[in-house]
Amino acid sequence: MTSNGWLQIAVFFVLVLLAAKPMGLYMARVYERKKTWLDPVLVPVEKLLYKVTGVDSETEMRWTEYAVSMLVFSLATLLLTYAVERLQHAIPLWNPQHLAAVEPYLAWSTAGSFTTNTNWQAYVPETTMSYLTQMFGLATHNFWSAAVGMALAIAFIRGIARREARTLGNFWVDLTRGTLWVLVPMCLVYALALVSQGAIQNFKPYDTATLVEKQNVTTTGTDGKPVTTAVITQTIAQGPLASQEAIKMLGTNGGGFMNANSAHPFENPTPLTNLMEMFSIFVIPGGLCVTLGTMTGSKGHGWAVFAAMSILWFAGVATCYWAEAQPNPLLKGVDQTVTQTGPAAASSSGGNMEGKEVRFGIANSALFATVTTDASCGAVNSMHDSFMPLGGMVPLANIMMGEIIFGGVGAGMYGMLIFVVVSVFIAGLMVGRTPEYLGKKVEAYDVQLSMLYLLIFPLIILGFAALSVLLPAGLASISNKGPHGLTQILYAYTSAVGNNGSAFAGLNANTHWYLITQGIAMLGGRFLMIVPMLAVAGNLATKKISPPSVGTFPVNGTLFTVLLVGVILIVGALTFFPALSLGPVLEHLLLRAGSAF
Amino acid sequence: MSDIAFLAASIVFFVVAVLYVHGCRRLMKGGGDNA
Numbered sequence: 129m130t131s132n133g134w135l136q137i138a139v140f141f142v143l144v145l146l147a148a149k150p151m152g153l154y155m156a157r158v159y160e161r162k163k164t165w166l167d168p169v170l171v172p173v174e175k176l177l178y179k180v181t182g183v184d185s186e187t188e189m190r191w192t193e194y195a196v197s198m199l200v201f202s203l204a205t206l207l208l209t210y211a212v213e214r215l216q217h218a219i220p221l222w223n224p225q226h227l228a229a230v231e232p233y234l235a236w237s238t239a240g241s242f243t244t245n246t247n248w249q250a251y252v253p254e255t256t257m258s259y260l261t262q263m264f265g266l267a268t269h270n271f272w273s274a275a276v277g278m279a280l281a282i283a284f285i286r287g288i289a290r291r292e293a294r295t296l297g298n299f300w301v302d303l304t305r306g307t308l309w310v311l312v313p314m315c316l317v318y319a320l321a322l323v324s325q326g327a328i329q330n331f332k333p334y335d336t337a338t339l340v341e342k343q344n345v346t347t348t349g350t351d352g353k354p355v356t357t358a359v360i361t362q363t364i365a366q367g368p369l370a371s372q373e374a375i376k377m378l379g380t381n382g383g384g385f386m387n388a389n390s391a392h393p394f395e396n397p398t399p400l401t402n403l404m405e406m407f408s409i410f411v412i413p414g415g416l417c418v419t420l421g422t423m424t425g426s427k428g429h430g431w432a433v434f435a436a437m438s439i440l441w442f443a444g445v446a447t448c449y450w451a452e453a454q455p456n457p458l459l460k461g462v463d464q465t466v467t468q469t470g471p472a473a474a475s476s477s478g479g480n481m482e483g484k485e486v487r488f489g490i491a492n493s494a495l496f497a498t499v500t501t502d503a504s505c506g507a508v509n510s511m512h513d514s515f516m517p518l519g520g521m522v523p524l525a526n527i528m529m530g531e532i533i534f535g536g537v538g539a540g541m542y543g544m545l546i547f548v549v550v551s552v553f554i555a556g557l558m559v560g561r562t563p564e565y566l567g568k569k570v571e572a573y574d575v576q577l578s579m580l581y582l583l584i585f586p587l588i589i590l591g592f593a594a595l596s597v598l599l600p601a602g603l604a605s606i607s608n609k610g611p612h613g614l615t616q617i618l619y620a621y622t623s624a625v626g627n628n629g630s631a632f633a634g635l636n637a638n639t640h641w642y643l644i645t646q647g648i649a650m651l652g653g654r655f656l657m658i659v660p661m662l663a664v665a666g667n668l669a670t671k672k673i674s675p676p677s678v679g680t681f682p683v684n685g686t687l688f689t690v691l692l693v694g695v696i697l698i699v700g701a702l703t704f705f706p707a708l709s710l711g712p713v714l715e716h717l718l719l720r721a722g723s724a725f
Numbered sequence: 726m727s728d729i730a731f732l733a734a735s736i737v738f739f740v741v742a743v744l745y746v747h748g749c750r751r752l753m754k755g756g757g758d759n760a
Contacts, residue, residue: 192746192747192750195746196743196746199739199742199743199746200739202739203735203736203739206735207732207735210731210732210735214728232727232728232731233727235731236731236734236735240735573752573753576752577749577752648738651738655738655739655742656742656745659742659745659746659749660749663746663749663750663752663753666753667753
């Protein structure tokens with residue numbers, strides 16, 4: 129680890145901290161329908177949209193109506209994306225490479241993936257998706273799924289803030305305002321900034337470059353014998369990339385325009401864009417903490433939640449950076465000089481550089497991996513499969529904790545608030561009083577539904593992972609045996625259910641088994657968790673607010689932050705520690721003993 | 726054929742999700758605090 133690396137990590141966090149307040153106050157104004165400086169431009173657009181769609185923007189919804197509206201919208205957009213993927217070959221628009229229709233299993237899995245903000249990609253985008261599909265099928269979902277997440281978080285905050293109310297707001301209004309006032313303007317500026325750094329934005333057919341030096345590539349022929357081919361040209365993919373990159377990061381979606389995602393020089397051209405991309409993952413979730421404090425009238429509570437998220441973020445990045453800064457012990461004694469003599473020498477230059485971009489180095493790869501899995505982003509600038517076992521465990525554990533460390537836009541906030549409800553309940557049990565959360569009694573129904581939310585998550589992950597390690601269809605896709613293979617499977621389902629979308633790599637997910645089960649896991653991980661969350665919000669909204677007394681547990685101090693962090697760690701550790709111990713922990717111990725997989 | 730199967734599967738999932746909303750609401754009425 130270097131002081132330079134730590135300094136860059138510190139700069140990143142200071143930026144997130146500085147942006148939280150203005151961002152949070154702005155979002156509170158947007159969702160409370162107060163005046164903003166963008167109103168002269170956006171209010172007419174908003175009114176037009178309501179007129180065209182027939183939305184009555186003044187009607188408020190109960191939690192059940194809010195949930196059903198969200199489900200109807202998600203189903204409609206899922207089917208739309210599926211249709212675009214299946215018909216891309218027949219639409220004579222923005223398909224200069226004449227790419228064929230996406231195969232049904234892959235199209236369905238991908239449509240589910242983008243609807244749920246997961247953006248798991250079991251395909252190579254450059255050779256699978258036309259520009260039209262990328263823009264109209266996928267990038268639109270990046271906006272919609274992010275705006276849905278934000279709307280749901282705001283609905284939960286209203287549930288806490290309102291007293292004796294039956295409604296949580298209007299889903300269509302929250303969806304529209306989040307998109308128009310927050311995501312679109314920020315993405316416009318962001319995409320231009322990316323272009324200024326070298327990200328591409330065009331509709332050209334792919335370029336072909338002649339290689340300076342001929343490459344000999346050996347593959348296995350149809351007769352099983354090796355075939356060597358001389359490669360003298362390289363295809364360079366093009367496309368409307370910058371506009372998709374902006375919302376991919378800001379909406380914590382993570383689905384790359386290119387297969388290499390944020391390790392690709394067109395997606396992430398410079399160290400400055402790397403910082404921008406990491407910052408843009410946290411900027412809305414960090415701001416939502418301030419929005420929480422503002423809308424509930426307890427600013428201290430918002431900052432206490434921000435502090436809990438920050439502690440968990442720091443623990444993750446410190447562990448990951450430490451693990452990746454260690455050289456692989458199996459390379460001890462190997463020539464440490466970086467030469468062109470082989471991968472072993474190149475891998476051990478001052479730490480574990482395998483799978484990392486030399487442009488970004490170890491600190492920025494560890495930070496990116498931590499941030500992208502703290503949130504539900506899933507973009508990658510390095511390959512997590514190549515991390516050291518404990519380094520790779522950090523992204524996995526981050527997702528397993530429910531991606532509440534800043535988290536996905538909106539999804540992180542409502543996930544964290546469920547943990548807050550459970551923490552308040554536990555605090556109440558410890559002191560023997562009825563637990564209260566900002567003056568509202570937390571009672572049986574709230575805890576039952578919160579536990580349902582928390583239990584669905586591991587149930588789907590561990591259920592599908594267990595099936596996959598038992599069935600030949602599941603085992604056929606892994607590229608490593610032993611604990612590393614288990615981690616590949618575990619990571620795939622954790623990423624899917626957590627709606628993260630980052631891949632551990634090494635697992636071939638483009639098989640019918642994984643496409644179907646991952647599709648179900650993504651849909652379940654999104655919608656089966658949102659419904660009980662909204663039910664808790666709806667129930668909280670109906671309650672009276674009691675004035676604080678000496679027995680009220682404060683939710684705005686250090687004690688609360690420590691309790692919240694403890695509950696998150698204990699729930700995560702108790703649920704997933706057995707699986708982690710058989711995966712990355714065992715691999716770490718065996719690596720120290722001289723075994724690799 | 727696959728297209729119809731996936732269309733049907735998607736609709737079935739979301740219908741189940743709507744029933745799930747109904748189930749959570751019923752639970753609220755049964756044991757909710759302010760039903």
